[in-house]
Amino acid sequence: xxxxxxxxxxxxxxxxxxxxxxxxxxxxxxxxxxxxxxxxxxxxxxxxxxxxxxxxxxxxxxxxxxxxxxxxxxxxxxxxxxxxxxxxxxxxxxxxxxxxxxxxxxxxxxxxxxxxxxxxxxxxxxxxxxxxxxxxxxxxxxxxxxxxxxxxxxxxxxxxxxxxxxxxxxxxxxxxxxxxxxxxxxxxxxxxxxxxxxxxxxxxxxxxxxxxxxxxxxxxxxxxxxxxxxxxxxxxxxxxxxxxxxxxxxxxxxxxxxxxxxxxxxxxxxxxxxxxxxxxxxxxxxxxxxxxxxxxxxxxxxxxxxxxxxxxxxxxxxxxxxxxxxxxxxxxxxxxxxxxxxxxxxxxxxxxxxxxxxxxxxxxxxxxxxxxxxxxxxxxxxxxxxxxxxxxxxxxxxxxxxx
Amino acid sequence: xxxxxxxxxxxxxxxxxxxxxxxxxxxxxxxxxxxxxxxxxxxxxxxxxxxxxxxxxxxxxxxxxxxxxxxxxxxxxxxxxxxxxxxxxxxxxxxxxxxxxxxxxxxxxxxxxxxxxxxxxxxxxxxxxxxxxxxxxxxxxxxxxxxxxxxxxxxxxxxxxxxxxxxxxxxxxxxxxxxxxxxxxxxxxxxxxxxxxxxxxxxxxxxxxxxxxxxxxxxxxxxxxxxxxxxxxxxxxxxxxxxxxxxxxxxxxxxxxxxxxxxxxxxxxxxxxxxxxxxxxxxxxxxxxxxxxxxxxxxxxxxxxxxxxxxxxxxxxxxxxxxxxxxxxxxxxxxxxxxxxxxxxxxxxxxxxxxxxxxxxxxxxxxxxxxxxxxxxxxxxxxxxxxxxxxxxxxxxxxxxxx
Numbered sequence: 001x002x003x004x005x006x007x008x009x010x011x012x013x014x015x016x017x018x019x020x021x022x023x024x025x026x027x028x029x030x031x032x033x034x035x036x037x038x039x040x041x042x043x044x045x046x047x048x049x050x051x052x053x054x055x056x057x058x059x060x061x062x063x064x065x066x067x068x069x070x071x072x073x074x075x076x077x078x079x080x081x082x083x084x085x086x087x088x089x090x091x092x093x094x095x096x097x098x099x100x101x102x103x104x105x106x107x108x109x110x111x112x113x114x115x116x117x118x119x120x121x122x123x124x125x126x127x128x129x130x131x132x133x134x135x136x137x138x139x140x141x142x143x144x145x146x147x148x149x150x151x152x153x154x155x156x157x158x159x160x161x162x163x164x165x166x167x168x169x170x171x172x173x174x175x176x177x178x179x180x181x182x183x184x185x186x187x188x189x190x191x192x193x194x195x196x197x198x199x200x201x202x203x204x205x206x207x208x209x210x211x212x213x214x215x216x217x218x219x220x221x222x223x224x225x226x227x228x229x230x231x232x233x234x235x236x237x238x239x240x241x242x243x244x245x246x247x248x249x250x251x252x253x254x255x256x257x258x259x260x261x262x263x264x265x266x267x268x269x270x271x272x273x274x275x276x277x278x279x280x281x282x283x284x285x286x287x288x289x290x291x292x293x294x295x296x297x298x299x300x301x302x303x304x305x306x307x308x309x310x311x312x313x314x315x316x317x318x319x320x321x322x323x324x325x326x327x328x329x330x331x332x333x334x335x336x337x338x339x340x341x342x343x344x345x346x347x348x349x350x351x352x353x354x355x356x357x358x359x360x361x362x363x364x365x366x367x368x369x370x371x372x373x374x375x376x377x378x379x380x381x382x383x384x385x386x387x388x389x390x391x392x393x394x395x396x397x398x399x400x401x402x403x
Numbered sequence: 404x405x406x407x408x409x410x411x412x413x414x415x416x417x418x419x420x421x422x423x424x425x426x427x428x429x430x431x432x433x434x435x436x437x438x439x440x441x442x443x444x445x446x447x448x449x450x451x452x453x454x455x456x457x458x459x460x461x462x463x464x465x466x467x468x469x470x471x472x473x474x475x476x477x478x479x480x481x482x483x484x485x486x487x488x489x490x491x492x493x494x495x496x497x498x499x500x501x502x503x504x505x506x507x508x509x510x511x512x513x514x515x516x517x518x519x520x521x522x523x524x525x526x527x528x529x530x531x532x533x534x535x536x537x538x539x540x541x542x543x544x545x546x547x548x549x550x551x552x553x554x555x556x557x558x559x560x561x562x563x564x565x566x567x568x569x570x571x572x573x574x575x576x577x578x579x580x581x582x583x584x585x586x587x588x589x590x591x592x593x594x595x596x597x598x599x600x601x602x603x604x605x606x607x608x609x610x611x612x613x614x615x616x617x618x619x620x621x622x623x624x625x626x627x628x629x630x631x632x633x634x635x636x637x638x639x640x641x642x643x644x645x646x647x648x649x650x651x652x653x654x655x656x657x658x659x660x661x662x663x664x665x666x667x668x669x670x671x672x673x674x675x676x677x678x679x680x681x682x683x684x685x686x687x688x689x690x691x692x693x694x695x696x697x698x699x700x701x702x703x704x705x706x707x708x709x710x711x712x713x714x715x716x717x718x719x720x721x722x723x724x725x726x727x728x729x730x731x732x733x734x735x736x737x738x739x740x741x742x743x744x745x746x747x748x749x750x751x752x753x754x755x756x757x758x759x760x761x762x763x764x765x766x767x768x769x770x771x772x773x774x775x776x777x778x779x780x781x782x783x784x785x786x787x788x789x790x791x792x793x794x795x796x797x798x799x800x801x802x803x804x805x806x
Contacts, residue, residue, distance in 0.1 A: 001681060002677045002680055003677075004677070005430055008436075010436060010437070010440070012437060014437055016663060018435070026432065031422065031423065032422060033413060034420065039411055043410075049405075050405055066474070067644060069663065071644045071662075074644045095629065096629075097627070097628035097629030098628070098629050102643045104628070105641050195666075201668070202438075202662075202664060202665045202666055203469055203667065225503050225507070226499075237508070238509065239477065239508065239642055239645070240501070240504050259470075259472070260472065260596075261471075262606025263420055263604050263606075264606070264667075265668070267408055267410075270408060271408065277405055342440065348631075
């Protein structure tokens with residue numbers, strides 16, 4: 001007989017997946033509707049409208065892709081890129097290279113603008129690189145979970161809009177936790193996920209795009225064989241599954257037959273967004289900001305150091321330099337196995353040197369922040385690392401009680 | 404304030420999505436684990452082993468793709484196909500053309516072997532076409548939901564194995580409802596879904612493949628930029644998201660960082676497969692077969708006709724010819740809005756001519772079969788269609804009571 005699910009209690013303080021909101025878990029027990037049931041279509045329509053709010057966009061197109069965050073990242077990039085097209089990717093962390101990987105597989109000519117990971121870019125440096133490389137597309141990360149840095153985008157976006165360049169931005173780690181202004185910042189196509197600040201399980205991705213992208217997609221639309229061979233394109237998107245021109249026509253009134261929508265994940269997303277909107281986005285951002293302050297205060301009071309430029313740090317991720325006396329794996333194992341607390345290691349050069357503590361969605365709560373600080377102190381003390389005992393929790397609590 | 408979810412009661416008797424098993428709905432409320440939490444990795448490992456059972460395979464590779472069924476169909480095809488490769492697609496229904504659509508976008512040279520939709524192929528006809536076209540890949544549908552026909556595969560598979568041709572089969576509509584023998588039939592790579600006979604919501608797809616495919620994938624593996632640039636391939640798969648060579652290394656011991664696994668859908672899949680295996684696959688197939696007999700008996704006793712060759716009809720879908728006096732949409736609307744019963748229309752030439760009644764997974768129950776027959780009689784009577792009143796339910800009941 002196969003085992004039953006065996007799931008211990010966890011306080012999830014990695015940068016995703018985070019704890020799912022209890023109302024979302026409940027929504028996921030809702031029975032299935034057929035994919036073209038009018039009641040389900042109404043739920044899809046409501047979801048589309050709610051997706052737009054944390055993006056702060058008036059775009060007509062906003063919907064979900066049935067896959068994890070990177071499915072929509074790929075969908076967005078392959079919508080814009082043809083073989084040989086020039087793509088500029090400013091990289092201040094690991095996930096920029098994922099954008100490059102996807103574009104290289106799509107046979108674009110990728111140029112990375114690289115810098116150290118301790119801060120994000122001065123927007124002028126990116127604009128200068130755009131002027132020099134003259135790309136068709138600029139693809140960037142808004143918040144880099146690998147190193148906790150966040151990029152300013154308004155001037156880059158404005159330059160792209162004025163020079164007929166497409167700007168694609170990955171907002172997976174900031175959507176719903178940090179104020180975002182897709183329209184004001186001049187972003188053509190933006191992507192987000194569900195497993196971070198929306199407090200929904202991984203497995204669905206969000207995308208919104210403007211009329212410029214819509215026009216480009218219209219030219220590439222190709223009706224699927226099996227529905228008819230009367231609408232072929234000279235330049236169809238290479239993927240059928242990740243073809244935004246078809247997905248758009250499935251989520252819109254046309255309702256073309258494409259995939260079978262992931263009913264329960266739509267229920268979850270609908271409820272996750274509803275919870276955010278009912279809390280009020282300003283309140284949501286203030287909560288993340290306050291918990292970020294408490295985390296920073298706690299980590300610093302403990303005598304640990306935050307990695308990277310604090311001025312451009314994401315409120316949703318706090319990278320902590322691992323003290324030389326501590327062993328990365330041992331500390332995280334003890335946190336997980338004795339305290340039920342999960343934090344994350346990092347990537348590339350930062351692996352073994354930086355822990356990443358998340359502060360996202362339903363996991364962004366006072367008790368979680370206090371619990372992770374207390375647990376970290378306990379583990380470091382146990383391993384004989386020299387920290388200021390008792391100071392971390394106290395400093396975080398002071399942030400909460402002052403308000 | 405956004406609306407709460409509004410989901411009326413439904414009896415889902417379309418060919419998918421079907422009703423989710425109550426134990427699966429409960430499993431989906433289980434809190435999230437981190438993607439590399441040892442407890443979650445154990446659940447993934449258990450899931451892999453369970454996936455293999457309805458495929459009846461000893462393949463080492465069997466795992467889930469985070470997307471709806473067609474995500475794994477595309478992943479399987481783009482793993483096998485390079486631009487210019489010859490692919491033969493025997494088509495006896497709508498979904499064969501989806502395989503072609505995907506291969507054409509991947510710039511394969513696609514040849515369809517076409518026939519009417521009333522039956523599946525004589526295997527010799529397919530083998531003759533293979534001999535003539537000499538393809539690298541043969542891609543086929545096992546059970547065509549569009550017209551309810553099922554294809555025999557053992558001789559085709561045996562020919563492909565002996566002639567170094569890859570056989571890819573879409574088993575989305577039969578997996579878990581009909582006996583399948585991937586190894587014995589000589590199938591190189593097979594794909595299934597969750598939203599049909601596994602009684603799990605849509606949003607995840609299953610794939611298994613043999614050593615021949617694994618070898619081909621090993622040659623195409625390319626480590627993702629962001630994890631390092633030391634393992635590049637001359638022939639990487641065009642998609643990063645749907646790259647089976649990476650997914651395999653994420654689901655296996657290597658545990659490379661790729662996407663963030665769709666935790667809750669894995670829970671659901673784990674529970675859905677566990678329910679099937681605990682019922683006993685032979686019992687599951689017998690249940691589907693009996694409900695199929697009852698449905699056929701009921702439809703015929705009512706005076707309606709089944710579309711296509713009964714000898715090759717899938718047990719999981721029953722296509723019913725729409726009586727000339729009945730209007731497709733009006734009948735289905737009344738079924739849905741008055742009885743809460745969903746059945747489906749069809750595609751292409753069969754649209755408006757055939758209804759499709761599903762018999763899959765948790766929806767494959769006596770009460771659902773009896774309810775759909777009673778409801779259909781009620782609606783047809785209401786619209787003045789000449790049927791044998793009272794005979795449909797009686798004939799179905801006789802099937803159940805005889806046993």
